[in-house]
Amino acid sequence: MLDMIQLLDKDIEQSNDVILLGMWGMGGVGKTTIAKAIYNKIGRDFEGRSFLANIREVWERNFGQVELQEQLLFDINKEMTTKIQNIESGKNILKDRLWHKRVLIVLDDVNTLEQMNALCGSSKWFGSGSRIIITTRDKHILSRNRVSQVFKMKHLDENESIELFSWHAFKNATPTKDFAEISRDVVEYSGGLPLALEVLGSYLLDRSVIEWQCVLEKLRRIPNNQVQKKLKISYDALNEDIEKEIFLNIACFFIDMDTNDVTHILNGCGLFAEIGISILIERSLVTVDAKDRLGMHDLLRDMGREIIREESPEVFEERCRLWFHEDVLDVLSKQTGTKSIKGLALKLPRANAKCLSTKAFKEMTTRLRLLQLDGVKLDGDFEILSRNLRWLCWNGFPLTHIPTDFYRESLVSIELENSNVKRVWKEAQVLLSISFYLNFRPGCTFESNSWRLL
Template sequence: MAKRKAQEALSPSSSSSSKSKHWMYDVFLSFRGKDTRNSFTGHLYAALKQAGVNAFIDDNELRRGEDIAAELVRAIQGSRIAVIVFSKRYGDSSWCLEELVKIMECRRTLRQMVFPIFFDVDPSSVRRQTGSFAEAFRKHEERLVLDMEKVLKWRAALTEAANLSGWDLSNTADGHEAKFITKIVAEITRHLNNTHLFEAVYPVGIDSRVKDMSKHLGAGLDDVRMVGIWGMGGIGKTTIAKAVYNKFCGSFEGSSFLANVREATKQPNGLVRLQEQLLCDILKTTKIKVGSVDRGINLIKERLRCRRVLIIIDDIDQLDQQYAMAGNSDWFGLGSRLVITTRDERLLNQIGVDSIYPAPEMNETEALELFSWHAFRNGRPDKEYSELSSSIVACYGGLPLALEVLGSFLFGRSMAQWKSALEKWKTIPHGQIQEKLRVSFDGLNDETEKNIFLDISCFFIGKDKNYVRQILDGCGFFAEIGISVLLERRLLTVCEKNKLMMHDLLRDMGREIVRAKFPGDPGKCSRLWHPKDVTDVLTEHSGTEEIQGLTLSLLGSDKTSFSTQAFANMKRLRLLQLKFVQLSGGYEHLSNKLRWLCWHGFPHKFLPNDFNLSNVVAIDLKHSKLVQVWMESRVQYP
């Protein structure tokens, strides 16, 4: 039952969020009129009104019975915050108790904030129904002996409300009532003025993702859950996290959104500053100084362990970043939710999150709509640009970052400029997109992982994972662990039939990293894949020892031939992929460091004896004229 209620409370469909809901009142005041109407509650109401807070107070002093009037139900449901003034005789009133049950119900289903005030009564008396509350419930139980379920609801509501964070006159402002009221009004005003985070200029598809995320968040009313949002750069992880924060922050006692943690921790005392921000956000103070990470950890555990909080830790790439702010679920009060966004799935598994939400790419409809908003300021493309728009969406595969950047760049440009830009991007990808995506590449652990990524992006997309692993192991790259890291960081995926796949933008990013090192001089690049560059290098014999991999595909009918001497300076060539390419000359010019030879349409009936393949780990000669491997035996007998 608790699990179902938690899911309802966190479900976007159960109610509008405080951001979008039109509230009738800012504050609903619940109190026993005989106790505080003409004293404390009256003064509090006046102070709220003077502060510009639209507060509801029940002016009817003659309420009787146990059924709440319809106008009060509407007022409770229509108030953003409920303030309950517990006094010594509050429990005497069945009307007040029914009102309280309704308030706590709205807290769960409408995500309203509820604050208890303990006026001249001990919170433990309310929580456990002792003292004056014990006497009140003795009378209720005598009167409602046939309806004990109602009494149990009242008791549960009192216990739940008394466990919430609120104010106790006896230990606040030295019992000074005026100062007490001033403090309460300031806190309520702060909550009402709390601004939501900016999500996106055009929030296409966000609602459905928040709805999916809510399923991960809502597994139990009283547990503490850590949930990861995982995905490649530019997929929209931070946007989803902001939307989750905006949707649910109002239902927690405190909340904090720690943005761009990866970059923040590069600054001096970055982790300490984030710890201070976390504590200040939740404790609502600007005076906390941590001093050191270790002290910050202790302060977070001590100060937040009884608070029900929502914390978003955005974009982490190291385990110590998360541990400094939310190392364990027992650091926080029951019902807390911790959301962590990262590009690294393994990091989430190391943390031990309860659930991982893989941020999905946009579907074709969402992608076209988002692109159109940025390119045309409309949800659909202009008619004459419709075909071009669809081709862009097809090329960039539902990555929100790319659609936003390209759409904004093309806004207001002519058809000729659109076509020119598209041709340019086929050769030189858009810099702003590449910069964002490159963060994932730069974050890889070492050069072997980077080499694996570059080799796959240039030569092995669509190839069998085990086949590629064998080749890369032959290159000394420890491919089993390297490919695993790329999969965990969403830089690579494995699809049906064990094929390695990569998002087109990540492929382009990898190839651009190679090209950009020596722009205009492909003979010095480590890998060659563009047909014109390869053709120029082979024709001009401009290849250097920097070249480690080369691929060229020609039509079967193409009679173009290149001299093997073009390979003479490619001393480090490891990977060679040719399709229907004709070579003339001696094969002693090809590198003895070759690990992979893929030559579809191999033009000879046998492998030349001067073709040194002693270090090759994989040979693919499909569609060739090969009759035998070597014309003469290469085994030397004593």
């Protein structure tokens, strides 16, 4: 935080231009906290200042748009008599009243371009030397030269996380001796996210070690409600169901996978993945690393999975996606799968490999598109399993070839690693509806039994 304050402070001292600065990052990462620190530190150096908090929330209220414009005018000019009739007249009034003043304005939690245009339509609205700071979860709002510079918010490192958590959990800068180890477990779970560290620290204050252990175990299945609610804002703000589908699929199945491979699979599901993934990146919901692999903060992953769990908390088979091995085993072993299930992942230790019947998938075939297996053997009619599959990832595939009754017309990707496959299909196959290409992993040959059809 200090580095950002120093950087902004230095920039402010060196330039008399009107400068717009963007602060971008996922929910709970500390954008508002840092913006407030900057505002309090340098605010007195300006002729007027205004901190418009929670713009996303206020904007949705009745008359919230003009309420924000009036608040901005009052904070800077101390005018109480001016009443704004509508957004357009508000823009003109702001330009007329503020163009000659050197002001500091923070626009907190902006989530639409309409908000930007209503409150900060142009740098010409403000006097020389003014500074406008915009915090947002959506990078697209800050693009196309709308701001002078964008600061991507970083998560706290381990030491910073321990200190922040400890102030809330122990009212001290470090954990007490008996709680040192489990405090590190909670900090690791929080992933450097200030919101989670503060919420969990306050919740665990004055509780016993046994209670801490119980809370941590619960968190691995069900996220904290306060954290969930804050993070879910970004998901709820997605404009289309397709974008939400892509996010949920990545959260359940595609983290740490190659972006191009995932795009190919999702397009096979009719999800227009190129634009969808791009939007998720802009909204701070998904990341892509230097190796072009998809990533997601663990708490965002858990947020997505909790959305699915809440569809049917008690009846696993009524959820649209299944990934937790105990839930999946329950559904497959009891053969209680339903048409609700779109994707399923079951990963088991090879030493404890399970043999299940393909009949367990009979009721899922209408909508099941994504299937990921590891340490699993299947027995029975493979056409039941595969009628509408788009992606099959089966680590440790036990057969020497893909069964002849395995329906392939809908597939866009097959990944069989550490398998016993000697040949792809026992007999020559004609594939009419889809084009495949064989992609060997680096350093692998066909004999190594680690290959993919995409």
